Amino acid sequence: MRSAGPKERPALAAHAPGAWPTARLLLLFMVVNFADKAVLGLAGPEIMKELGLNRQEFGSAQAAFYALFSLSAIGVSLLTRRIRSTVLLLAMALAWSAAQLPMLWPAAGFGVLIATRVLLGAAEGPAAPVAAHHLYGWFPQRDRTLPTAVLLVGAAAGVALAAPALTWVIAAWGWRWAFGAVELAGLAWALVWALRAREGPLAPQVADPAGRVAYDTGPALGRILTAPSVLAAGFACFAVYWQISAQLTWVPDYLHTALGWSSGATGLAVALGSLANAAVLLTHGLLARRPTAGRTRPRLLPEGSGAGLLMLGAAAAVAVFVAGPPWLKVPMMCGPMALAAPMMTVGQTACARIAPAHRRGAVLGTVVGLSSVGAVISPLVLGRIVDGAGEAVAGYERAWLLTAALLALSGTLAAVFLRPERDAHRLGTPVEQGSQPYRA
Structure with missing residues (x-):
């Protein structure tokens, strides 16, 4: 006898046993993931x-990280119809931990760096x-905004x-041991996940070998x-990925080389900017949770707020890298410049x-892979723009004007369209538990 589909399963509250512990484990999963980046x-x-x-x-080495990123995101996400996500997540953590190991070799040079990335x-x-x-x-549909924000x-x-x-x-210990530290963190998470992970009550069924599901x-x-919403969300996430990658790659060099900051001050500024991203994501998730959990449609939909925050983030990027004095840069990075982050939750x-x-994993993977x-x-x-400018400060100004324009357009x-x-x-997608029927 086939097991019941999602509509036949009992409703799941956001505080059901295992829901938030799973969210916390996946939060740690993403912590290690971005420490690697x-x-x-x-x-x-x-x-x-x-x-x-x-x-x-050096920009080529950073870009090498994304050489198979998109293809892998799409390909592995398609496997969610056949392989449980608990297994896929464990395999990923083990694989990325192993990928860090070669950089501990003292003779590993640029070629090994490219290959490992x-x-x-x-x-x-x-x-x-x-x-x-x-x-x-x-988590049912109406309760997903906050846990998605927690994940991100x-x-x-x-x-x-x-x-x-x-x-x-x-x-x-030297820069090579930085790679060793994140490798050990990944292995520790994988061990905990292997002992504690399980599928949720609303998880879709896995297909049989013939690809059939109930x-x-x-x-x-x-x-x-x-669909217009998926295309709009994908392009908006493209712009956010652009900004995140630019910050991870070039903000430390901008602060250290162009502005003459010390390594300690640069690390602190990067940490504060990231904490600001976390605060913005959680605040947006908490604000969006109340209207999406209610019985009436909210006046300001989460997708509308995400679009507005993207444009504010674009204006902040101009203020940080082009128009702002030096004393304003860190406050702007720790505030308005983080406003683009909630678009990832919204998307x-x-x-x-x-x-x-049963198509959710494939859709999310394809959108992430392409964006x-x-x-x-x-x-x-951005590396070519900065190198081509002759003077680093002028080059970074041009690079971030381009980034700001992309954020504003998306x-x-x-x-x-979102x-x-x-x-x-319009597509006839079945309404999940916890979702409100559409009213034009």
């Missing part, structure tokens, strides 16, 4: 000095979409914790991915609303 930027000046790299070559990106590409897919097996806080917390900790490791209904994958929850549960191309392009483009498109309830109704 941040280590290269934090160790950048030492790596460039020891290996004799210019900024464009490619392998690391392939292991980490599906992390966010598969983690979100697993999380949504515990791990990205900011990973950088915030990594910046001072890895800066200390680099100063005390409730294979709803719109086709191609129709979902071409994921919007795409999850349009996709039926993360922004993180591939950003280090290369925010405008999101404000016009309407997940309308698109879900």
Whole structure:
């Protein structure tokens, strides 16, 4: 006898046993994930000095992380129909931990650095979409905004914790041991996950070898991915990925090289900026939770707020890198410049609303895979702009004007086209538990 589909299962409250403990474990998962990403930027000046790299070559090393990131995000997310997300998440953590090991070898040079970043990106590409897919097996639609924000806080917390900790490791033990530190953190998380992880009551069924599931209904994958809301969310997330990658790669160099800050002050500034991202994500999640959990439609939908915050983030980027005096830079990085971050929460929850549960992992993975191309392009483009300017400060001004324009454009498109309830109704996506029926 086939097991019941999601509509036949009992309703799940956000405080159900196992829901928030799972969210906390996945928060730590994202902390380690983004510590892995941040280590290269934090160790950048030492790596460039020891290996004799210019900024464009160093940007190539950062971009190498994303060489297979998108393909892996899409490919592994498609496996969520056949393999439990608990297994996929464990395999990812083990793989990205192993990818750090070669950099501990004293003779490892630029070629090994490139190879390990490619392998690391392939292991980490599906992390966010598969983690979100697993999380949504515990929380119904109306309660997903806050746990999604908590999940994404791990990205900011990973950088915030990594910046001072890895800066200390680099100063005390050398930059190679920074890679060893994040490897050990990944292995520790994998051990805890292997002992405690389980699927949520709202998790979709896994297909049999023939690809059949008991409730294979709803719109086709191609129709979902071409819905206006999904396209708008994807482009907005492209802009946010661009900004995140630019910050991880070039803000430490900008503060240290262009402005002459010490390594300690640079690490502290990066940590404060990341904590600001975490605070903004949590505040947005808490504010969005009340209207989305109510019985009436909110006056300001979360997707509308995300679009507006993107445009405010664009204005802040101009103030930090172009128009602002030196004393204003850290306050702006620790406040208005973090306002683009909630678009990641908005984009994921919007795409999850349009996709039926059994297609959710594939949709989230495809959107993340394609939008993360922004993180591939950003280090290369901005590195070339800075190197081509002749003078670092002028180069960074031009680079961040381009970033601000991209954020503003994506925010405008999101404000016009991001309407997940309308698109879900048009496509005939089944209404999940906890969702409010669409009213035009």
